[in-house]
Amino acid sequence: MNGAIDALVLRQVGKIYGGRRALADVSARFEPGRVAAVLGPNGAGKSTLLGILATLLAPASGEVRWGDATLERGSPLRARIGYVGHDPGLYGDLTAEENLRLFAGLHGRDHGPTRARTLLERVGLADAAPDVAVRGFSRGMLQRLALARALAHDPDLLLFDEPSAALDPAGAAWLGAELLAERAAGRIVVLVTHDLDAAAAVADQVVILRRGRVVFDETRTERFGPQALRDAYEASCGR
């Protein structure tokens, strides 16, 4: 990581798609060393928000500040961001090591096969066949490799978009433990999910979006209990 990490601050961020308002005046603050869960029903603007944080989308209004800089589309700050989506974001015809070295290299961080193998060990893929294209990997293995890819350049901000979708319970539990490990490492972790139980297990901060607006934003020193989170969600969005 790159020394002390500044908080990520969203100020009245808005986004419009084809005349439809996807986000409206979204303000929030994501601190390092915390896991922030962004929840909300379909169409609430969660993925749009994540796209803006990932610098893939430009806000129509407002701004995202990270330290002294503004996080904009295509910003060089994306060198400090790691992204894990529900799709693995990998090339199926390359091996695990080739994928890791490719993306590390594109970040200017290809330190050779040793670093790639360290990452594979870190995500429990040390025993994966080195010559097998990742197309042959199981869903769980792909998601482990996706996390290794996101960590390959040692990012300060980790974004997760429904990362446990289609994972079996063991895989989802492993991912939850990894989120907490990244939190303990002092990174900013933002998790977008529909899974309230998964969010309750890891989140220090919960932001609930509804129709593009923040309807709930609370940070607790104690973890949110599953029932408390469910109650907050239902109070904000209905059943």
Next chain:
Amino acid sequence: MAASFAGQVLRVAAKDLRIELRSREVMATMTFMAVVIVLIFSFAFVVEGTRPPPGVTAGILWVALVVSGTVGLARTFDREREGEAIRSLLMTPIPRPAIYLGKLAATVTLMLLTEAVLTALVAVLFSAGIGASIGRVSALLILGTIGFAAVGCVFSAALLRARGRDAMLSTLLYPIIVPIVIAGARGTAQIIDPVSPDLDGAAFWTQFLGALDILFLTVGLWSFEPVVTGD
């Protein structure tokens, strides 16, 4: 340390070529398509060993190039869409023009390899005098391929998440590359004409293709980022 711009372009291109070397899927499809087209036209135009006019031969060569190139473009960009690999690529800090030029370089390389087979086949089946003027014909093919791929990479990126993208790619791409096909076919016909080759005319079409390449590359570099992010 961050790689140079050229290094980043090469890394993206090498990735595509490494994938193709392993799967051989794009090359096989492109070559098959090109060979089938040339064979069909040869059955139609080569009757009892008579050689078709050079304009016909050149037209067949360029039609096969465009059709097989379209197949190659679509499949090369499909690999970016599968598993949302393109998102990971866009999340790297390399400039978008480096991604564009890397994809372009890989596409041009694959197309040129296919065209080597295609040109040899056309020379044999149509008894075309390509061998004697291979330098001039190659110049036309290389410039035409760069222009075709420069436009094609932009449209393929724009259609990454579109339904029916294969049909849409042809519909959008072909009207724009008409000048490339006309210039390429005219120039090639003038070069391979066995009776009265017009090398000055061919030189004009070569320069015209070079100018089109500059135009299409400039537009491609400028437009790639907004089309690939869809924002």
